[in-house]
Amino acid sequence: MRSGLSSLTFCLALGAAVIFTSFFNVIPGMxxxxxDLSISKNWIRATPPxxxxxxxxxxxxxxxxxxxxxxxxxxxxxxxTEIHEMKIEKDVMKMRPLKGGIKIPAGETIxxxxxxxxxxxxxxxxxxxxxxNFPIKLIFANAGEITMNFPVLTMEKxxxxxxxxx
Ligand SMILES: [Cu+2]
Numbered sequence: 001m002r003s004g005l006s007s008l009t010f011c012l013a014l015g016a017a018v019i020f021t022s023f024f025n026v027i028p029g030m031x032x033x034x035x036d037l038s039i040s041k042n043w044i045r046a047t048p049p050x051x052x053x054x055x056x057x058x059x060x061x062x063x064x065x066x067x068x069x070x071x072x073x074x075x076x077x078x079x080x081t082e083i084h085e086m087k088i089e090k091d092v093m094k095m096r097p098l099k100g101g102i103k104i105p106a107g108e109t110i111x112x113x114x115x116x117x118x119x120x121x122x123x124x125x126x127x128x129x130x131x132x133n134f135p136i137k138l139i140f141a142n143a144g145e146i147t148m149n150f151p152v153l154t155m156e157k158x159x160x161x162x163x164x165x166x
Pocket of ligand 1: 119
């Protein structure tokens, strides 16, 4: 019976590990810090087949006393990554690249979310599927560079993540 018990224990441990891992992938939530900046709720929206563009989202808080700027973003899964804003022009919602990046004023939090600021992946090299993870490099003017793992989520899961409390 001893071997039966130990294999049961093994299975339970494995099950717990699998549950923990998938929980971890689906709900990142854990903030990472670089200098005075705290970055959280980072995710990529899952894309339909043959989509050429994709979107990335995150929350950046600046606890320091100086403004910083997200100047550039690198994602190897796309030919080019831009930082976009959404604006209503003549009653039409349009997006356009923010040439100078996104400013994060001292003591403030900037949210990149669907319908607002976002990372825009142009020329996707492959489909982005729910459950995958990809490293993305964020480059800040003052704080420097940080590479974070971005989970791919459906719009529904991503919106849930954005609505969660910190
Ligand atoms: Cu865009």
